[in-house]
Amino acid sequence: GESVGLHLPTLSVQEGDNSIINCAYSNSASDYFIWYKQESGKGPQFIIDIRSNMDKRQGQRVTVLLNKTVKHLSLQIAATQPGDSAVYFCAERSGGSYIPTFGRGTSLIVHP
Amino acid sequence: SAVISQKPSRDICQRGTSLTIQCQVDSQVTMMFWYRQQPGQSLTLIATANQGSEATYESGFVIDKFPISRPNLTFSTLTVSNMSPEDSSIYLCSAGSGSSTDTQYFGPGTRLTVL
Numbered sequence: 614g615e616s617v618g619l620h621l622p623t624l625s626v627q628e629g630d631n632s633i634i635n636c637a638y639s640n641s642a643s644d645y646f647i648w649y650k651q652e653s654g655k656g657p658q659f660i661i662d663i664r665s666n667m668d669k670r671q672g673q674r675v676t677v678l679l680n681k682t683v684k685h686l687s688l689q690i691a692a693t694q695p696g697d698s699a700v701y702f703c704a705e706r707s708g709g710s711y712i713p714t715f716g717r718g719t720s721l722i723v724h725p
Numbered sequence: 726s727a728v729i730s731q732k733p734s735r736d737i738c739q740r741g742t743s744l745t746i747q748c749q750v751d752s753q754v755t756m757m758f759w760y761r762q763q764p765g766q767s768l769t770l771i772a773t774a775n776q777g778s779e780a781t782y783e784s785g786f787v788i789d790k791f792p793i794s795r796p797n798l799t800f801s802t803l804t805v806s807n808m809s810p811e812d813s814s815i816y817l818c819s820a821g822s823g824s825s826t827d828t829q830y831f832g833p834g835t836r837l838t839v840l
Contacts, residue, residue, distance in 0.1 A: 647828050656817050656831035657768070659726070702767060711756060711823045715767045 625722045632690040634719045636703035639684060643705040647713060648677060648688045652699045660688070660701075690721075698723045727752055727820050729832035737838045738808055745804045746835045748818030753798035755823040759791070762815040762834070771816075774801040808839045 626632050638646075644665040649657035663670045663677045663686075670677050676689040686703050700720050704713035728751040738744050748757065757774040772793055773781040780793035795801040805812050818832040 645825070649831075654833075654836075656729075656819075656833045659828055659830065662828055709825065711821065711825070711829075712758070712770060712773070713829065717767050 622717070623720045623722065625724065626693050628693060628695060628723055628725050630693055632688075632693045632697070632721060632723075634688045634690075634701050634703075634721065636686040636688075636716050637684060638686065638703075638705050638716075640705060640707050640714075641684065642707040643684075644708075645706040645713075646677070646679060646686050647704045647706075648675075649702045649704065649715075650697075650699045651702065651718075657702060693721075693723050695723045695725055697721060727754055727830045729818055729820055729830060731816075731818055731832040731835050733835060734833065735836040735838075737840060740809050740839055742808055743804055743806045744808065744837060745802050746816055746818070748801045748803070748820075748832055750799045750820045754820040755798070756821050756829075757795060757801045758819045758829065759793060759801070759803045760817040760819060760831075762817060764814075768817065771803070774803075805837065808837075810839045813837055813839045 647662045648660045650660050651657045661672045661675050661677050663679050668679050674691045678687045690697055700718045702718045703716040706713045730749045732747045759771040760768045761771055762768050770783050771786045771791055774793050774795040776795045776798055790806055792804045815834045815836050817834045819829045821827050821829040
């Protein structure tokens with residue numbers, strides 16, 4: 614079936630650096646994409662979303678980029694902080710379905 | 726957004742027993758879901774909890790093993806029946822409006838260990 618996957622299972626960065634987490638998807642019908650952050654012992658927390666009619670969306674310290682040509686999604690975190698350490702999941706929805714398909718997840722480790 | 730709570734937060738159970746997990750949302754929501762997350766893995770949807778009717782199960786999950794109730798628009802339960810060590814996992818409740826402009830929100834999860 615269709616899948617959503619991540620290139621890097623673990624990303625280690627120094628505090629203050631910018632982080633980029635990548636995600637590839639295979640369903641060309643995907644029209645809505647979400648990034649979730651999951652801290653240890655907690656449920657996934659919504660970070661930012663983007664629709665397929667956009668290629669960039671910015672939030673507080675986070676930016677999501679969407680490249681529909683190559684079916685690639687990225688999450689950029691500016692000035693990464695220790696509190697950003699978590700597992701980040703991308704998810705996609707398509708065809709009007711409310712239920713997303715989750716990617717594998719990337720563990721972000723921020724070193725002080 | 727919706728604030729979602731789950732009880733218990735964690736439990737250790739003996740094989741062959743059953744555990745019921747409760748999910749409470751602080752506002753009325755159209756849709757509620759139950760997910761399973763194995764350690765270090767992504768989320769797998771178990772079922773959609775439908776208010777007033779039987780839950781809709783995903784492939785690989787059956788009602789006899791994971792009975793679900795949803796008596797109203799703010800509450801749902803998931804029972805893990807006749808547990809085995811393979812059922813050890815985090816069980817997550819999520820909820821949302823079902824609108825194309827809205828996303829799902831998740832509870833903190835229930836960490837289940839089956840001995």
